[in-house]
Amino acid sequence: MRCVFSLLTGGLVCAFAQTPLQSLHGHVILSAAGSPYLVETSLVQTPRDTLVIEAGVRVLVDGYRKILLRGCVRIHGTASQPVIFSSADSTDSWIGLHWATGSKAMDVQELVVQNAFRNTVSASSGQMFQCRFQGNYYGLWVDDSPNLRLVRCEFQRNRYGLAVGSGILQISSSKISKNVYGIWLEGQGQIHGLENQIANNTEEDSPAITKPISRSYYSQRLLQALEARF
């Protein structure tokens, strides 16, 4: 009886064991065997570091934290075993993922990001293939990344599905639906690409792509940006 109890307890401990993820320095590999990983502090990857995430890895973020990626990033989920980033508490949110990888390799496949305030790609080049952004405030905000390609990605249940702050974004065969705003283009942001399904969003869908946003809106963003720096 005691043996059975020990086995059950051991099994439960194994089932809920979490690996703390405290640093992204060096060559970091997150494997399915160590999953789920628990992030309890904001993390920064330097341009000298490499992050590799294998299929089936789940990263849970505890608290209002951010993960800033500035080095080489390879996230290789599969259709049956995606890589998932979400908040540890499903009723809470976290800040989000920020790729600022510059010319470093950025290869992201089958990634799911949930419950973040804002996921950002700025001044980065690479590919996101079959990635899903669900239940975030900003699903993905892209700035100055003309060499970034989004292929067969999905944006659902975000406040802003896909926002392009500046530069050209290449996106194809992607689905943007059930968001409040499907696509949000700012200033000189543009979207290029084919076979995208942009439908069933609460507010402006395709008009946002062709219709210029009001001058008042630009002023609003500028006012916010100045306040941030003042």
Added chain:
Amino acid sequence: MRILKQAFLLGILLWLVACNSQKVTLRFHALDPTELHFVLESQMKLIVDNGDSVDALGSNLQVLFHSTPVVNYDDGSARIQIQADSVSYRSTQRSVEECLHVERLLLQEGFQFKMAQDGMMQDIRTDGFFPDLERTDIDFQRLVLKVQPILPTGEVSLGDTWERQQLVGEGPENRAYVYKWFQLEDLYQREGKQLAKLRMNIKYRLDSATTGLRIRDPDFILGSGIILFNVTEGQLEEVSLEIDGSLNVLSPKIMDSLPTMQVRQVLHLWRSRP
């Protein structure tokens, strides 16, 4: 003879005034291990006139924070840790979720700096906090640095003035020098402690090298305020600072040009616990 007598009396009078002039050395007691609690409030108004319409931003930020010395150095300076304890933020140009984001972000902000006895802050390090200023987070560090006085190196008397410059924001995208001018306006006792009332005038430019914004004209931001410095304890008691400016901004990311913007910021810092 009469003229000589008057000159003599005037000389005596001047000598008596000189004897009566109070001299004081202003120093932060950086090595004091006491944890200090402060409130910093920033009220901001930004107005842009588009010709046919006017857009304005009004915001109020209130941060309760504490400062703790973590390392003492032989030269009398110390490394100080600043940690926010409570944050309230409202803005007319942000959604409820965006305001909540700013509050939660600042609440976890902790940063350290090395402070000399004259109040100069250097070598700022953040722990796990990376404001995304390009996408409109708020820079709390800059606000703290802005209200921080830099004290004179030697003794000063009433009416004496001094000038210093301070770097606020050490990152390449967040760098600005603030020129600060001070005058010792008053010295008095309150509840057994000696307090110094300082006038602080500031002058600075927003950095034109930021990626998203460029200031088209060399306009300076000007500000003036009062600092109440506790000479006995070597700590700040209260700071009030009002800043005004007009900016001509070029924002290639957002649009090519914008009309002149009027900026007004009122900063108020005070000790929340004695």
